[in-house]
Amino acid sequence: MLELLTLTIVTCHEMNWIMTNSAETKKRDTYHHGDLKAQLIEATRLLVEEKGPDNFSVSEACRRAGVSTAAPYKHFKDKTEMLREVAAAGMVRQSQQMLAEIAPHADGTRARIVALGRVYIRFATTEPGVFRLMFTWSGETEDDESLHALGDSKLAVVQMEVAKCHGRNEITDVDRQKAFMLWSFVHGLSFLSIDGKLADDNMPTDLETLLDDVAARFVPEAS
Amino acid sequence: MLELLTLTIVTCHEMNWIMTNSAETKKRDTYHHGDLKAQLIEATRLLVEEKGPDNFSVSEACRRAGVSTAAPYKHFKDKTEMLREVAAAGMVRQSQQMLAEIAPHADGTRARIVALGRVYIRFATTEPGVFRLMFTWSGETEDDESLHALGDSKLAVVQMEVAKCHGRNEITDVDRQKAFMLWSFVHGLSFLSIDGKLADDNMPTDLETLLDDVAARFVPEAS
């Protein structure tokens, strides 16, 4: 499983590189760009992955998009706003993946909890740059209300799944506490993973078994 | 408990500010500094706390130490080496705190596991900058062997404590797995905490109860 994850990351890097280069070398034939805002966001996303959220530069994104360094300011207030859009898109993407991953499993089963954890960690290892951006990057005293709301809604999903595992349709404090503990666990596992702290002698099992083990300690098997 | 932690942080910031200012305004009366290397490391540490590991600059550290920007290069190879020393010192400090915190508790008790978790999170919330530096900051393909070793030795402590809770004196794969899960949990909790994701509606209990709850799910009470 660990090898599989690593493989995915490498493949992803290669893909970024290819997309990047094609973006760099593409010459526009029209004066107007047509889709510059989306293209700048995509360039920003790729740069955040390649260099990390703190080494992203507007100038480089412009080079990638084949555009002058003044162009972004027709679409974004400043550098911060570009990063915020990438972070917000990441939150949405992660939410969608979470919902998609639990869908195949029956309501109120522990498998749904495991699925949520699995996809959380998969997102982190597949897009470590954006993952870091989403959490570590506070973005000026946390002013962005919508980012906060997106995060809360994801936690609410976990809380509801925990409640349903206990045969409840209302979220209680016990569910909130358990959801938070599960969140902490996968969040930590995500960071340890992308920071390269997952050696074989640290973690002797594969990821799926580990998730199952943990979930079993917090929620019962069937409703 | 949460209020207590916040209070600690604020106090710590104030302290940093005071120490910083005194360092800024202090004029040397001798040509030679005497203790520049240590003072630069301390200035670096404070800056990492104040601005974050990625916004640290050599120039600013020099200003703080009251020294020309060329001075550090008599003591450090480059910027990276300055940060590495701060990270290494942080690892050592955290290790010491962990050992000190478990000392009062009897061998093979769950209280020792809880103590390890408590001090891990306390370190993260007290020194978030250094904590981030230690983990997030990869430092050029992880070349530093000693940093890695320091991290491993800390994990080994947890593994041994888990083993002793089960009445073993040898670490088995089960202990390794449990230690890793506990690590993931407190690591995640640390990051969520310093990234401001601990709202009251997320986590309805205090930290100590939470740690106790989790520990109880992984290790038995008495040896």
Add this chain to the structure above:
DNA sequence: TGTACATCAGTGAACGCGCGTTCACTGATGTAC
């Protein structure tokens, strides 16, 4: 269908800035005699 015009996306040059690092230097200190 053709023309006049407003709009506004993207240009390119420039700005001031702080950065990491280098260099030849200086002058305080410790040591040998």
Add this chain to the structure above:
DNA sequence: TGTACATCAGTGAACGCGCGTTCACTGATGTAC
């Protein structure tokens, strides 16, 4: 104790660099008549 000298920690000026942002501009496009 006094002098000559080597050492080397810290200086200050300079370097080239890439950055974020601004500005007056240009020219493609869509619309009104």
